[in-house]
Amino acid sequence: MKNDLYIQNSLTRQKELFKPINEGFIGMYVCGPTVYSDVHIGNCRTFVSFDVIYRYLKYIGYQVRYVRNITDVGHLTDEGEDKMSKGAKLAKLEPMEVAQKYTVGFHDMMRIFNTLPPDIEPRATGHIIEQIEMVQQIIDNGLGYERNGSVYFDTIKFAKEQDVYGKLSGRKIDDLFTETRDLKNQSEKNHPSDFAIWMKASEDHILRWNSPWSVGFPGWHLECSAMSTKYLGKQFDIHGGGNDLKFPHHENEVAQNHGACGCHPANYWIHTNMLEMNGRKMAKSDGNTITPAQLFSGDSPHISKAYSPMIVKFFMLQAHYGSTLDITDKGLQDAEKGYHRLMEANALLQKMEASDSDITSELDTEINATIDKAFQQMSDDFNTPMALARLFELVPKINGISAGHLSMDDVNTDTLEKLKSTFHSFIYDIFGLLDDVVGGANGNGVTDGLMELIIDLRQNARVNKDWGTSDKIRDTLQELQIQLKDGKEGTTWSKN
RNA sequence: GGUCGCGUGGCCGAGUGGUUAGGCAGAGCUCUGCAAAAGCUUGUACGGCGGUUCGAAUCCGUCCGCGACCUCCA
Numbered sequence: 001m002k003n004d005l006y007i008q009n010s011l012t013r014q015k016e017l018f019k020p021i022n023e024g025f026i027g028m029y030v031c032g033p034t035v036y037s038d039v040h041i042g043n044c045r046t047f048v049s050f051d052v053i054y055r056y057l058k059y060i061g062y063q064v065r066y067v068r069n070i071t072d073v074g075h076l077t078d079e080g081e082d083k084m085s086k087g088a089k090l091a092k093l094e095p096m097e098v099a100q101k102y103t104v105g106f107h108d109m110m111r112i113f114n115t116l117p118p119d120i121e122p123r124a125t126g127h128i129i130e131q132i133e134m135v136q137q138i139i140d141n142g143l144g145y146e147r148n149g150s151v152y153f154d155t156i157k158f159a160k161e162q163d164v165y166g167k168l169s170g171r172k173i174d175d176l177f178t179e180t181r182d183l184k185n186q187s188e189k190n191h192p193s194d195f196a197i198w199m200k201a202s203e204d205h206i207l208r209w210n211s212p213w214s215v216g217f218p219g220w221h222l223e224c225s226a227m228s229t230k231y232l233g234k235q236f237d238i239h240g241g242g243n244d245l246k247f248p249h250h251e252n253e254v255a256q257n258h259g260a261c262g263c264h265p266a267n268y269w270i271h272t273n274m275l276e277m278n279g280r281k282m283a284k285s286d287g288n289t290i291t292p293a294q295l296f297s298g299d300s301p302h303i304s305k306a307y308s309p310m311i312v313k314f315f316m317l318q319a320h321y322g323s324t325l326d327i328t329d330k331g332l333q334d335a336e337k338g339y340h341r342l343m344e345a346n347a348l349l350q351k352m353e354a355s356d357s358d359i360t361s362e363l364d365t366e367i368n369a370t371i372d373k374a375f376q377q378m379s380d381d382f383n384t385p386m387a388l389a390r391l392f393e394l395v396p397k398i399n400g401i402s403a404g405h406l407s408m409d410d411v412n413t414d415t416l417e418k419l420k421s422t423f424h425s426f427i428y429d430i431f432g433l434l435d436d437v438v439g440g441a442n443g444n445g446v447t448d449g450l451m452e453l454i455i456d457l458r459q460n461a462r463v464n465k466d467w468g469t470s471d472k473i474r475d476t477l478q479e480l481q482i483q484l485k486d487g488k489e490g491t492t493w494s495k496n
Numbered sequence: 497g498g499u500c501g502c503g504u505g506g507c508c509g510a511g512u513g514g515u516u517a518g519g520c521a522g523a524g525c526u527c528u529g530c531a532a533a534a535g536c537u538u539g540u541a542c543g544g545c546g547g548u549u550c551g552a553a554u555c556c557g558u559c560c561g562c563g564a565c566c567u568c569c570a
Contacts, residue, residue: 046570242570331508334520389518485533
């Protein structure tokens with residue numbers, strides 16, 4: 001089952017065989033959210049993607065330390081104003097109040113999507129000392145310079161000394177010389193491509209700390225370098241984030257790590273791609289956006305109905321993390337049906353009893369081959385759509401056995417167990433889906449009991465050919481979003 | 497303008513130098529009191545034009561279209 005793992009490495013632009021620095025252990029750092037507003041559905045996709053990666057790494061037996069930060073300082077807007085204090089002024093709240101509010105909201109959303117919490121979730125404001133130390137190291141190594149209390153990273157000197165800057169984001173250093181965008185404090189810098197690692201605070205800047213250079217605050221890119229180094233070491237295995245962070249954030253992070261520690265921080269860089277809606281980038285400015293809450297409530301002009309978090313998650317899993325994914329109402333509707341089909345097949349499967357068979361049939365061979373393929377494809381750069389496709393190939397087999405079309409006698413006892421554990425592992429352990437579909441799955445005794453009673457009454461009516469009563473039960477339940485399914489073995493139910 | 501990526505059947509979305517992705521939708525059939533669900537069967541494809549090759553949707557070139565990034569961004 002433990003196939004070799006291959007990862008598409010953004011650093012080399014190649015799919016590479018994964019080899020951890022320390023056998024059996026993985027250090028993974030993922031850039032977390034800036035907590036100055038409600039979490040965006042695009043953020044959710046990124047963190048769902050990395051959750052699946054985290055879960056799979058653990059599933060195949062690694063001990064993983066997953067570090068995902070909370071950015072609560074230093075992330076600048078175009079106006080040069082700190083996002084935290086900007087939000088605070090607008091809402092008349094303390095900056096940390098704003099950070100706290102949206103951090104809690106973020107955690108709630110991550111829980112709703114059933115993602116696992118990271119092993120360490122450090123905050124930028126909790127690591128000011130580490131960041132100041134890193135600035136000092138960069139200065140000591142000759143790659144940082146101070147101007148009027150702010151400290152800048154010397155990208156030109158770094159680029160001349162080592163052929164590193166620009167490698168990750170595929171930027172040529174020459175292009176950096178032609179950068180023309182006009183930004184605040186640009187004149188203080190030796191060169192436009194230099195970036196702040198410590199910023200002197202202006203009078204009205206609320207978030208500020210003492211430092212050897214000025215009362216100020218750390219540059220945005222610094223926190224990730226400082227915290228990844230602190231918790232994972234100077235060199236670790238995987239660094240992840242949305243691909244919009246490649247430049248400048250990740251590129252600058254790499255520069256800082258070189259500047260402070262003289263080495264490249266991560267062996268494998270994983271970048272997730274963007275979520276679009278109706279073929280265009282999501283943007284609040286032109287209304288082409290939807291919030292997680294709107295998806296769950298259906299309260300948006302872009303969708304026709306509500307979609308549960310698990311449907312949205314399943315929809316995301318149908319695309320590879322490295323591809324852009326287009327949210328459309330139709331796409332979500334299709335995902336809903338597919339998700340139900342998978343969960344219902346799983347419910348049937350988990351109830352199946354083996355028939356003590358040890359024969360090797362064609363069906364048996366096919367099931368085993370498909371299972372192996374599913375894991376093999378999941379190990380090929382975490383290809384969730386391919387793994388899902390393999391599970392869907394197995395669904396007709398499960399339904400076929402259940403319907404009596406295929407025979408359980410053709411399935412080896414061991415194979416059935418393997419099939420059960422494969423479905424369970426993928427659905428719950430690896431994809432992190434929850435079952436909000438199949439009746440009885442949530443262990444709600446009262447509901448299950450009532451449903452059993454209703455199904456029993458309807459069955460009596462049907463035996464007596466009292467179609468009026470049986471159809472009334474069926475139609476009324478239908479209105480309550482409960483679907484009855486008459487099969488050979490009796491009637492089951494599920495929620496729509 | 498620069499850099500990178502993409503263009504697959506009605507829709508979404510994988511993948512590969514020659515062999516079925518998968519989901520949803522469609523068609524036919526089976527089952528069913530009628531349905532639903534389920535099962536079986538089935539059609540439609542790789543942006544245009546060149547090139548490499550025994551063979552390309554898959555490699556190369558070019559054109560067209562789309563998107564992302566270029567110090568707000570997951």
